[in-house]
Amino acid sequence: MTDECLVNVDVREREEIQVDPQLTVEDRDMLEEFIKPKEINITSEEDGDRRTKIQRVPHIMLQPGNFEEYYKPRAIPIGPIHQKISKIQLKRKHKVKLATEFIESSGEKKESLLLEVKKSIPELKKRFDEEVIHRYDDEELARMLFLDACSVLQFIYSYVRDELKQFEINNGQAALVQQDLFLLNNQIPFRVLKLLMDMSKKKGELRRCIISFIHRNIIAPLDFYPLPFLYKLLQPQAEEPVHLLDLLRSAILLGGDGQSCQQSDSQYNSYTGYFRNVQELKAAGIKLKPSNSCRLTAISFSTRCFLSGQLKLPPLIVDESTRRKLYNLVAYEMCPDNCKTNFAVTGYVSFLDSLIDNEQDVRYLRLARILRNHLSSDAEVADLFNKIACNLGSRDAYVSVKKKIQRYYERKCPTWIAQVSHDHFRNPFTILALAIAAVALILTVMQTWYAGHQKS
Numbered sequence: 001m002t003d004e005c006l007v008n009v010d011v012r013e014r015e016e017i018q019v020d021p022q023l024t025v026e027d028r029d030m031l032e033e034f035i036k037p038k039e040i041n042i043t044s045e046e047d048g049d050r051r052t053k054i055q056r057v058p059h060i061m062l063q064p065g066n067f068e069e070y071y072k073p074r075a076i077p078i079g080p081i082h083q084k085i086s087k088i089q090l091k092r093k094h095k096v097k098l099a100t101e102f103i104e105s106s107g108e109k110k111e112s113l114l115l116e117v118k119k120s121i122p123e124l125k126k127r128f129d130e131e132v133i134h135r136y137d138d139e140e141l142a143r144m145l146f147l148d149a150c151s152v153l154q155f156i157y158s159y160v161r162d163e164l165k166q167f168e169i170n171n172g173q174a175a176l177v178q179q180d181l182f183l184l185n186n187q188i189p190f191r192v193l194k195l196l197m198d199m200s201k202k203k204g205e206l207r208r209c210i211i212s213f214i215h216r217n218i219i220a221p222l223d224f225y226p227l228p229f230l231y232k233l234l235q236p237q238a239e240e241p242v243h244l245l246d247l248l249r250s251a252i253l254l255g256g257d258g259q260s261c262q263q264s265d266s267q268y269n270s271y272t273g274y275f276r277n278v279q280e281l282k283a284a285g286i287k288l289k290p291s292n293s294c295r296l297t298a299i300s301f302s303t304r305c306f307l308s309g310q311l312k313l314p315p316l317i318v319d320e321s322t323r324r325k326l327y328n329l330v331a332y333e334m335c336p337d338n339c340k341t342n343f344a345v346t347g348y349v350s351f352l353d354s355l356i357d358n359e360q361d362v363r364y365l366r367l368a369r370i371l372r373n374h375l376s377s378d379a380e381v382a383d384l385f386n387k388i389a390c391n392l393g394s395r396d397a398y399v400s401v402k403k404k405i406q407r408y409y410e411r412k413c414p415t416w417i418a419q420v421s422h423d424h425f426r427n428p429f430t431i432l433a434l435a436i437a438a439v440a441l442i443l444t445v446m447q448t449w450y451a452g453h454q455k456s
Contacts (some may be wrong), residue, residue, distance in 0.1 A: 010153045033386045038095040049343035051336045052242050054187050055129035056081060060391050067387075071185045071328040075176035076155075078148050079131050079188045080141070090173060097167045098158075099150035113150070118142040118444025120195060127189035127242070149192045152181065152244075153206060154297040160209040160216075167249040177320050182217065184328045186334075187243035194240065207234055214244075214251045219322045220294040221315050221372070229254065249329055254295045255346055277354075281311065284409050301404045309408045313352075313365075318381050320375035326388055353389035354402070356382050 057071045076090045077083050103110045121138045124132045124145060129354075133141060155177060158164045164174050180186055197206045218225055232238060233250055242245035279286065286309040290299040298314045314321070329345045332338065356362055359378035364369040366378065373381050 034296065051127065051202075052125055052246070052332075052335055053129045053132075054079065055132055055335060056191065056335075057184050057328075057331045058334045058336065061327070061334060062379075067327075070324050071183055071331065073180040073183055073186045075173055075180050078152060078181065078186045080128070080136060081185045083144060094167060095147055095151040098154040101148055101167075102150040102157075102196075102200075105202060106199065107195075108199050112379060113196060113199060114142070115145050116195060116199060117146045117192060118148070120192070124189055124192055127191060145188055145192050146196075148188050149196050152188070153193060153197060153200075156213045157202075157209045158208055160212045160418065172180035173323075174298065178213075178217065179324050182245050182248055182325055182328060182329045184245060187245055190241040190243050190247065195243075201245075209245075210234065214248055216253055217248060217321070217323055217325070218294075219317055220252070221317065225251070225254070225294060245328060245332055248325070249345065252296055252329075254293070267328075268356055277357040278364045281309075281355070281405070281409070282364065285309060286311055286405070286408065287372060288313065288365065290369050297344055297396055299348070299351060299401055301401050301408075303408060309405070311405065313455070314368045315370055316352075317372045317373065317374065318384070323388075326384075328387065330392070343397050346392055349385065350389050350392050351398045351401075353385045356385050358382050410440065 034053055061071075073082055076095070103113060105114065118138075121142050125133065125138075125141065136144065146364070155164070155169075158167065159178065160175060168175070193210075194284065197203055198205060208231075209226065211234065213225055213232055214233075215225060229252055233241070233247060241250065281288070286301075289310060291300070291312040291314045294314045296314055298312070300312045301309060302312075303309050306381050326349060330349060333341045333343050333346045353367070360384050362371060362373065362378035362381045366373055371381065375381055375384075
């Protein structure tokens with residue numbers, strides 16, 4: 001047998017004894033990731049882990065220009081994230097005093113209330129991101145939620161009824177606590193509040209006080225927010241809020257989630273605008289007016305006889321608490337597992353940012369009764385919106401309104417009319433002078449015609 005034949009036989013023998021590759025443990029672990037999940041009803045009460053979880057502020061909101069102090073409590077830490085913060089105004093003794101009053105007025109034994117919370121811990125843990133509670137065992141978590149929930153419910157009850165002095169909490173501290181309860185990093189599940197509230201003999205009063213507390217914290221004139229409507233947010237048939245910040249957001253949107261501003265995914269990022277601010281809109285003949293509704297999604301644009309435009313915006317109160325609430329509402333909408341949001345608040349902030357370049361734009365919005373500025377200057381308001389919007393990305397909930405404005409803005413006729421009006425009709429004296437000139441011209445023409453007619 002030749003050498004070549006021996007080589008061929010050897011190759012065939014090696015091929016015949018070659019073993020097929022096997023799947024390793026690592027291979028199977030990777031393949032497990034490719035299993036398509038079954039359809040899940042995300043609104044089901046039993047599927048608590050599909051709800052938006054209590055978590056830290058998304059990293060994108062902590063980039064330069066978005067200040068971390070707007071997410072940190074200054075008076076009272078609630079929940080696991082800032083539980084051990086050192087620089088705080090109210091001590092644990094204040095929480096204990098508030099909780100003690102709640103327990104005594106509830107008509108239930110403190111042991112019964114705590115045991116009810118402990119029984120619900122498996123469900124309550126589903127309301128948190130694992131990273132937030134991994135340092136706590138079930139016993140520690142139950143005690144923390146029990147103390148925080150009792151103290152929060154009593155604070156809200158006493159705040160609304162102006163009875164905080166008995167807890168040695170002054171007005172300045174009360175204002176800080178009020179703001180702290182709407183920080184994203186300072187939340188506990190609304191489920192634990194509801195659990196304790198339902199066991200109290202003051203259930204109805206507590207519910208009314210929570211709605212009144214939310215009503216007082218809405219960042220808009222309260223005339224447009226009837227209390228009876230807000231009561232619907234806590235009706236048994238209503239979807240349970242995730243936490244107090246989520247309840248505030250629902251109240252600001254008047255129970256909706258921005259249906260009027262919904263856009264398809266293909267419409268997001270498809271807008272490229274050229275108008276820059278309020279001053280340019282005014283120069284193009286667009287008037288600004290407050291909407292009849294304070295719902296943040298009540299943004300609309302219309303034209304009259306194709307010659308003038310009207311942009312309506314919901315009124316907004318801008319003060320120091322507004323700054324913190326907007327930062328945290330936007331951060332909540334930016335949470336990666338927040339499936340129900342369509343960025344209604346974020347879109348509103350982004351839209352205002354597109355209108356505001358400097359204090360002159362704020363001044364126009366203030367004179368139009370759209371912004372009610374309680375900060376130190378118009379420049380501070382401009383700085384607020386410019387900074388909060390710097391990391392929001394290009395996802396825009398009001399593309400259709402901006403496109404309408406852009407189409408109007410690009411037309412020359414309305415702009416020309418607006419310019420003539422601005423140059424020649426700014427005050428009564430120019431209008432009177434023009435009227436006199438027109439009358440004089442008409443009389444001259446008539447006189448010339450009459451003189452020529454007499455000669456003929």
